[in-house]
Amino acid sequence: MHITQVESEHQRGTLVASLRGAVIASCQAGPESPLNTPAILASLALSAELGGAQGFRVDGPANVAAIRQVSPLPIFGINKVDRDGYDVRITSTLADALDVVAAGANLVALDGTQRERPFGETLAQIIAGLHAVGVPVMADISTQAEARAAVDAGADMVGTTLAGYTPYTEELDRFGPAFGLLAEIRDLPVPVVVEGRIWTTDHIAACFAGGAYALIIGSAITVPELITRRFVTAARQAQAQRGAVSA
Numbered sequence: 297m298h299i300t301q302v303e304s305e306h307q308r309g310t311l312v313a314s315l316r317g318a319v320i321a322s323c324q325a326g327p328e329s330p331l332n333t334p335a336i337l338a339s340l341a342l343s344a345e346l347g348g349a350q351g352f353r354v355d356g357p358a359n360v361a362a363i364r365q366v367s368p369l370p371i372f373g374i375n376k377v378d379r380d381g382y383d384v385r386i387t388s389t390l391a392d393a394l395d396v397v398a399a400g401a402n403l404v405a406l407d408g409t410q411r412e413r414p415f416g417e418t419l420a421q422i423i424a425g426l427h428a429v430g431v432p433v434m435a436d437i438s439t440q441a442e443a444r445a446a447v448d449a450g451a452d453m454v455g456t457t458l459a460g461y462t463p464y465t466e467e468l469d470r471f472g473p474a475f476g477l478l479a480e481i482r483d484l485p486v487p488v489v490v491e492g493r494i495w496t497t498d499h500i501a502a503c504f505a506g507g508a509y510a511l512i513i514g515s516a517i518t519v520p521e522l523i524t525r526r527f528v529t530a531a532r533q534a535q536a537q538r539g540a541v542s543a
């Protein structure tokens with residue numbers, strides 16, 4: 297249902313304001329993951345909520361609907377679809393975005409880069425389509441220029457999600473959050489969300505000290521394969537060091 301511009305601004309502003317300082321759990325599982333079913337992702341989300349998470353980032357209508365059934369917390373819906381000929385993947389069309397809204401998402405996160413989108417849609421058109429139904433938009437970006445363009449296109453928030461993952465930022469250090477990009481965009485007129493590669497409490501302190509408005513944490517909360525691998529790798533390194541000392 298379309299609402300007036302004033303109603304939309306009020307609705308979006310209230311929701312964004314409620315997320316200041318939040319830790320949002322990204323509850324996603326790759327196609328190869330044993331956790332990749334809506335019911336299991338809903339349980340993961342509930343566990344994160346018990347731990348104090350204040351919202352979720354969720355991929356696809358089925359997973360959004362399952363989590364909406366178990367929690368009233370804000371959901372950033374995304375809709376990852378691979379389409380031949382396009383590099384954009386995270387919620388690349390307005391129809392993909394509206395599908396996760398219909399499933400229960402309160403906000404939409406989408407690829408906020410300047411790359412070409414299917415059906416010739418522009419970032420500004422997709423954002424306007426979501427604003428027409430009162431839904432705030434977080435633009436996932438990889439550079440300062442993209443962040444500025446996303447703000448000009450109407451984005452309510454920007455997220456550092458794609459730093460290091462676009463072909464032209466692949467040279468960036470992929471260990472730890474995108475602190476360099478955060479420093480470049482912290483003074484934008486919209487909230488900046490640090491998303492991706494947050495693994496330690498020191499990271500969290502540094503993100504907020506660096507101007508982050510909220511954080512989205514995925515793997516370190518909801519991907520046991522990667523959590524386990526981190527500990528196993530540390531164990532192997534410790535053993536190798538002990539071996540080197542005693543040899």
Ligand SMILES: CC(=O)N[C@H](C=O)[C@@H](O)[C@H](O)[C@H](O)COP(=O)(O)O
Nearest residue numbers: 322457461492493494513514515516
């Ligand atoms: C680059 C990209 O497509 N990132 C995706 C965005 O939805 C997810 O795969 C990440 O898990 C998410 O950004 C959270 O990051 P991390 O799992 O590092 O906390």
